[in-house]
Amino acid sequence: xxxxxxxxxxxxxxxxxxxxxxxxxxxxxxxxxxxxxxxxxxxxxxxxxxxxxxxxxxxxxxxxxxxxxxxxxxxxxxxxxxxxxxxxxxxxxxxxxxxxxxxxxxxxxxxxxxxxxxxxxxxxxxxxxxxxxxxxxxxxxxxxxxxxxxxxxxxxxxxxxxxxxxxxxxxxxxxxxxxxxxxxxxxxxxxxxxxxxxxxxxxxxxxxxxxxxxxxxxxxxxxxxxxxxxxxxxxxxxxxxxxxxxxxxxxxxxxxxxxxxxxxxxxxxxxxxxxxxxxxxxxxxxxxxxxxxxxxxxxxxxxxxxxxxxxxxxxxxxxxxxxxxxxxxxxxxxxxxxxxxxxxxxxxxxxxxxxxxxxxxxxxxxxxxxxxxxxxxxx
Amino acid sequence: xxxxxxxxxxxxxxxxxxxxxxxxxxxxxxxxxxxxxxxxxxxxxxxxxxxxxxxxxxxxxxxxxxxxxxxxxxxxxxxxxxxxxxxxxxxxxxxxxxxxxxxxxxxxxxxxxxxxxxxxxxxxxxxxxxxxxxxxxxxxxxxxxxxxxxxxxxxxxxxxxxxxxxxxxxxxxxxxxxxxxxxxxxxxxxxxxxxxxxxxxxxxxxxxxxxxxxxxxxxxxxxxxxxxxxxxxxxxxxxxxxxxxxxxxxxxxxxxxxxxxxxxxxxxxxxxxxxxxxxxxxxxxxxxxxxxxxxxxxxx
Numbered sequence: 001x002x003x004x005x006x007x008x009x010x011x012x013x014x015x016x017x018x019x020x021x022x023x024x025x026x027x028x029x030x031x032x033x034x035x036x037x038x039x040x041x042x043x044x045x046x047x048x049x050x051x052x053x054x055x056x057x058x059x060x061x062x063x064x065x066x067x068x069x070x071x072x073x074x075x076x077x078x079x080x081x082x083x084x085x086x087x088x089x090x091x092x093x094x095x096x097x098x099x100x101x102x103x104x105x106x107x108x109x110x111x112x113x114x115x116x117x118x119x120x121x122x123x124x125x126x127x128x129x130x131x132x133x134x135x136x137x138x139x140x141x142x143x144x145x146x147x148x149x150x151x152x153x154x155x156x157x158x159x160x161x162x163x164x165x166x167x168x169x170x171x172x173x174x175x176x177x178x179x180x181x182x183x184x185x186x187x188x189x190x191x192x193x194x195x196x197x198x199x200x201x202x203x204x205x206x207x208x209x210x211x212x213x214x215x216x217x218x219x220x221x222x223x224x225x226x227x228x229x230x231x232x233x234x235x236x237x238x239x240x241x242x243x244x245x246x247x248x249x250x251x252x253x254x255x256x257x258x259x260x261x262x263x264x265x266x267x268x269x270x271x272x273x274x275x276x277x278x279x280x281x282x283x284x285x286x287x288x289x290x291x292x293x294x295x296x297x298x299x300x301x302x303x304x305x306x307x308x309x310x311x312x313x314x315x316x317x318x319x320x321x322x323x324x325x326x327x328x329x330x331x332x333x334x335x336x337x338x339x340x341x342x343x344x345x346x347x348x349x350x351x352x353x354x355x356x357x358x359x360x361x362x363x364x365x366x367x368x369x370x371x372x373x374x375x376x377x378x379x
Numbered sequence: 380x381x382x383x384x385x386x387x388x389x390x391x392x393x394x395x396x397x398x399x400x401x402x403x404x405x406x407x408x409x410x411x412x413x414x415x416x417x418x419x420x421x422x423x424x425x426x427x428x429x430x431x432x433x434x435x436x437x438x439x440x441x442x443x444x445x446x447x448x449x450x451x452x453x454x455x456x457x458x459x460x461x462x463x464x465x466x467x468x469x470x471x472x473x474x475x476x477x478x479x480x481x482x483x484x485x486x487x488x489x490x491x492x493x494x495x496x497x498x499x500x501x502x503x504x505x506x507x508x509x510x511x512x513x514x515x516x517x518x519x520x521x522x523x524x525x526x527x528x529x530x531x532x533x534x535x536x537x538x539x540x541x542x543x544x545x546x547x548x549x550x551x552x553x554x555x556x557x558x559x560x561x562x563x564x565x566x567x568x569x570x571x572x573x574x575x576x577x578x579x580x581x582x583x584x585x586x587x588x589x590x591x592x593x594x595x596x597x598x599x600x601x602x603x604x605x606x607x608x609x610x611x612x613x614x615x616x617x618x619x620x621x622x623x624x625x626x627x628x629x630x631x632x633x634x635x636x637x638x639x640x641x642x643x644x645x646x647x648x649x650x651x652x653x654x655x656x657x658x659x660x661x662x663x664x665x666x667x668x669x670x671x672x673x674x675x676x677x678x679x
Contacts, residue, residue: 045547047513
């Protein structure tokens with residue numbers, strides 16, 4: 001079997017995924033391949049990463065979606081903006097063992113995300129490009145609604161309202177009608193949806209006893225050009241740390257993350273923790289996101305910037321920072337080729353107390369977690 | 380009495396007037412499409428009809444498919460196909476329901492990326508490149524790596540790839556800077572690399588090299604301003620102080636110092652003295668203007 005590494009051509013990658021599909025003992029590798037920081041994505045352009053990830057999702061759809069892969073599929077529906085990946089994710093979700101109500105909201109969100117980004121894709125050829133036949137992301141999403149059946153009951157009013165909307169073609173309205181019909185029929189039969197799984201990533205803590213990485217080598221620079229060490233900045237009080245970069249083209253990722261961080265700041269002030277808990281937005285793209293750019297990006301999204309709330313870039317120790325947070329990001333040279341949404345809560349010792357990853361996170365939940373981390377202190 | 384022969388005019392033939400664009404009455408999509416597709420009508424009439432497709436292009440799925448068929452039909456005269464494309468482009472903004480048609484539209488455009496009509500091909504690639512279309516990026520990169528597969532000139536491919544910083548274009552752009560097929564391609568490669576933080580050293584070298592064309596050095600100054608503004612300020616100062624440097628690059632440097640320089644420049648007496656001399660004596664009006672701009676901010 002070909003080693004899955006950065007030097008593989010896309011044709012070799014495609015063949016390797018075919019080998020993985022055929023070997024049940026290698027099933028876990030498919031989920032591993034969906035991590036952004038997997039070396040197979042090193043030094044690939046974003047379009048190549050999209051082709052590769054789409055192919056993995058379709059392989060998973062053929063084999064049947066399982067628990068380790070589920071969050072990646074839900075992530076794509078929640079905030080993906082590439083029609084090929086969203087279509088592949090919607091297709092894969094239909095192969096999960098159990099339809100669950102929580103999927104309906106994410107499918108509705110995906111329909112909204114794809115409204116002005118829909119495209120014809122091929123779900124049988126590598127890369128998804130087609131100039132002939134294919135399906136669209138919104139078609140696949142609606143077919144997944146039909147699969148959800150009674151589990152999509154709560155989404156019925158919104159789906160019904162879409163019947164009268166101008167943004168649906170006759171073909172899509174037909175799929176919409178089928179979905180509504182399937183949901184209605186399942187509800188009429190008295191099917192009870194199985195309430196499983198929360199799409200919110202479980203908070204995780206570093207393994208007990210794990211040796212801390214050497215963060216003393218990490219130096220950050222803020223939006224005013226002031227430099228500070230990681231330890232100096234992040235010890236003494238709890239912190240909410242979000243990652244982003246100014247050249248992100250997905251409005252549901254970085255731009256939204258910073259807007260939500262601004263709301264976290266407001267909630268902290270309202271609860272009397274504005275000075276006791278700090279916020280930090282750290283860029284994945286330190287070479288390009290110079291202080292003036294950081295400042296402009298934060299200001300245009302309503303972010304407060306002061307000694308307790310900073311936008312930061314790494315001037316030294318980026319590798320250590322990536323390792324410390326296990327950042328879900330990869331690069332082609334210095335440019336991000338793919339990243340996840342990630343917000344971390346640090347305790348007053350600078351240790352990661354909780355992480356909110358991939359799916360849109362709730363500001364109030366992050367604030368409550370940060371307050372708990374602050375109040376328990378070093379306990 | 381012999382009749383006089385009519386005098387032959389000695390006036391020059393009237394300059395060939397540009398044909399007036401045909402005007403056609405306002406009509407519905409079906410009629411406009413029928414006229415645009417009608418080979419018996421003049422090109423001007425067909426173009427005028429195609430323009431009318433903007434308003435209602437996306438209202439009917441079947442008609443939209445027929446519009447796309449005209450666009451894709453290689454036997455339709457180029458001006459008509461271009462007019463149809465223009466109407467569709469306008470519809471993406473003006474039609475409130477264009478989202479419905481977007482998948483079919485993009486699919487049709489991809490079918491045209493290798494069309495024999497050069498202007499149509501380039502416009503289609505431009506639209507797709509602005510969509511950050513992976514298929515298009517792959518095609519353009521392939522053409523840069525292997526010119527036999529190129530569908531547009533290298534400089535055009537680089538320009539289109541520069542719309543997306545996430546395209547895998549930096550390595551091939553650097554190679555083109557080193558070994559350009561032509562100077563236009565080299566300039567476009569430099570423009571593309573203006574978003575590459577790893578290219579700061581290259582831009583410093585180019586800006587500091589008086590053997591480089593002034594336009595290329597100015598382009599490098601602009602890139603440095605984006606990637607490493609302090610380095611640009613340092614280099615701009617040196618260029619202004621250098622009596623033998625090019626006047627265009629000097630003017631650019633003065634503008635950079637005036638627009639983005641720090642307050643500490645007000646204490647830089649040698650620089651201010653030099654700029655005062657330039658304001659009075661420079662042969663270049665651009666340098667004088669730049670000097671004036673600088674001094675309006677920093678003159679003691």
